[in-house]
Amino acid sequence: MQVRLHYARQGLRNQSASIRGHLGERSHGKAGYRVVIRRRAPRAPSWPPRLAPPPTKLLPAISETRCVNKTAVIGSGSWGTTLAVLVAEAHGNCALWAHDPAEAHDMAARRENVRFLPGVTLPDTLHIEHDPAAVLRNADLVLLTVPMRRLRENWDAVAHLIEPHAAIVSGIKGLDPATGRRVSEFVVEWAGDEIRHRLAVLSGPNLAREIAAGEPATAVIAARVPEVGRTVQQRLSAPTFRTYVSDDVIGIELAGAIKNVIAIGAGVADGLRFGDNAKAALMTRGLAEMTRLGLTAGADALTFAGLAGMGDLIATCASPHSRNHYVGQELAAGRTLDDIQSRMVMVAEGVETSRGALALARRLGVEMPIVELINRALFDGLPVAEAGQVLMARELSHELRGLRRDD
Incomplete structure (x- = not known):
C-alpha cells in the first residue's frame, strides 16, 4: 500500500x-x-452492502440493479446543498435537483448557491440539474431535503423516477400541521408499504452553515432495516461528519421536528433577556414534552437523550444561525408572525410544526404545555411575556410525570 x-x-x-x-x-x-x-x-468494490430486509430477501442487492453508487439530493436549500457538497467531496458522483431552472443554471455556472449557501464553493463532482430524471437516473440513494409544506408536490415530481431499489432518506425536520404525521408516514402512504424497507431518516445537531464550512458535526440515521441504515451511514460519513445508526424511526423524526418548536421558545427567552436558569428550564421541560409524546407514539425514550433529541435541541436553542430561534427573538421584540416570515428567505419549520405537534398530542392524550403556549403566541396573539407567566403558574407536579412506561 x-x-x-x-x-x-x-x-x-x-x-x-x-x-x-x-x-x-x-x-x-x-x-x-x-x-x-x-x-x-478496489476495482471490484464490495460496498455498498445489500439492501435486503431480514428475515427474507425482499429487495435485490444494489449491485444487481443499474445503480452506481450515486446520490441524488432533492431540494437545493441550505440543508440540501450542504449534504450534496458533503457527499460529493467525500464520495463523488452526487446530483442536486433545483426546482427552479434559472436557479439550477446559476448554481451550475457560478459553482455557488448564492441564495441559500453563499460563500461555499460547489465541487466539480456535484452535478446541479433542473431535470429530475437526470438527477435520479441510476441513483441508489435519494435524499429528501425539501420544506415539509412542499413535500407532496416535490414527491409527485420525482417518485416515478426513483430507481426501484434505491434507499430513500428523509432529512426533513417537520410534521404535518393538520395531523402531526411524519414524513415517513406520508411516503409509505403514497408509495406503498414495501417502501418501508428502503426508508431511513436523518437528524441531529446539523446547522448547515457549520457543516458546509467543514466544522465537525454528527448525525443519526434511523432505518427499519439495519443494512439500509448502515449503507446510508457509509455514504453520508465524511472526515468532518460522523454518523450513527438507530432503528427508532418514530423517535428520530419526532425529536428532529419538535425541537424546532422548543427553539422558538428559547428565542423568546433570549429576546426577553431571561437568565440562563430560565432558558435551561425551558429546554429541559421542552425535552420532557418531546419524550412524553414520543413514548406514547411508540418511540424509545433514550432516543430523546441522543443526537436527534438533546443534541439537536442544544444546537438549535443556542445558535444564532437557527431560524426557529430567530422567530422567537422577533416575537419577543413585538413583531407579528407575518412580519417575521416576510423577512426570512428560508423556512422556520417550528412554526407549522407547533400546530402538528399539538394536533398529535391531543390525539394521543399527551400534555404539552410549552408547545401549546408557543402555538398560541404564534397564531392567537398571546403575548410572549404572558405565556411565561402561565407556565410558572401551572399546578405543581412530579418531574418525571408521563416519562415512565407505568405512568
Whole structure:
C-alpha cells in the first residue's frame, strides 16, 4: 500500500491529504490543520452492502440493479446543498435537483448557491440539474431535503423516477400541521408499504452553515432495516461528519421536528433577556414534552437523550444561525408572525410544526404545555411575556410525570 500524507487547511474543499488503499476515510486534527487519510476503493468494490430486509430477501442487492453508487439530493436549500457538497467531496458522483431552472443554471455556472449557501464553493463532482430524471437516473440513494409544506408536490415530481431499489432518506425536520404525521408516514402512504424497507431518516445537531464550512458535526440515521441504515451511514460519513445508526424511526423524526418548536421558545427567552436558569428550564421541560409524546407514539425514550433529541435541541436553542430561534427573538421584540416570515428567505419549520405537534398530542392524550403556549403566541396573539407567566403558574407536579412506561 502506497502512503502519501499532506496537511490540509480545515474545510471541505481543501482536503488534499490521502492514503491510497481500501474503503473509508479518517482524519486527525493538528493545531488548525488536519491530516486526512483517504482510501480508494478496489476495482471490484464490495460496498455498498445489500439492501435486503431480514428475515427474507425482499429487495435485490444494489449491485444487481443499474445503480452506481450515486446520490441524488432533492431540494437545493441550505440543508440540501450542504449534504450534496458533503457527499460529493467525500464520495463523488452526487446530483442536486433545483426546482427552479434559472436557479439550477446559476448554481451550475457560478459553482455557488448564492441564495441559500453563499460563500461555499460547489465541487466539480456535484452535478446541479433542473431535470429530475437526470438527477435520479441510476441513483441508489435519494435524499429528501425539501420544506415539509412542499413535500407532496416535490414527491409527485420525482417518485416515478426513483430507481426501484434505491434507499430513500428523509432529512426533513417537520410534521404535518393538520395531523402531526411524519414524513415517513406520508411516503409509505403514497408509495406503498414495501417502501418501508428502503426508508431511513436523518437528524441531529446539523446547522448547515457549520457543516458546509467543514466544522465537525454528527448525525443519526434511523432505518427499519439495519443494512439500509448502515449503507446510508457509509455514504453520508465524511472526515468532518460522523454518523450513527438507530432503528427508532418514530423517535428520530419526532425529536428532529419538535425541537424546532422548543427553539422558538428559547428565542423568546433570549429576546426577553431571561437568565440562563430560565432558558435551561425551558429546554429541559421542552425535552420532557418531546419524550412524553414520543413514548406514547411508540418511540424509545433514550432516543430523546441522543443526537436527534438533546443534541439537536442544544444546537438549535443556542445558535444564532437557527431560524426557529430567530422567530422567537422577533416575537419577543413585538413583531407579528407575518412580519417575521416576510423577512426570512428560508423556512422556520417550528412554526407549522407547533400546530402538528399539538394536533398529535391531543390525539394521543399527551400534555404539552410549552408547545401549546408557543402555538398560541404564534397564531392567537398571546403575548410572549404572558405565556411565561402561565407556565410558572401551572399546578405543581412530579418531574418525571408521563416519562415512565407505568405512568
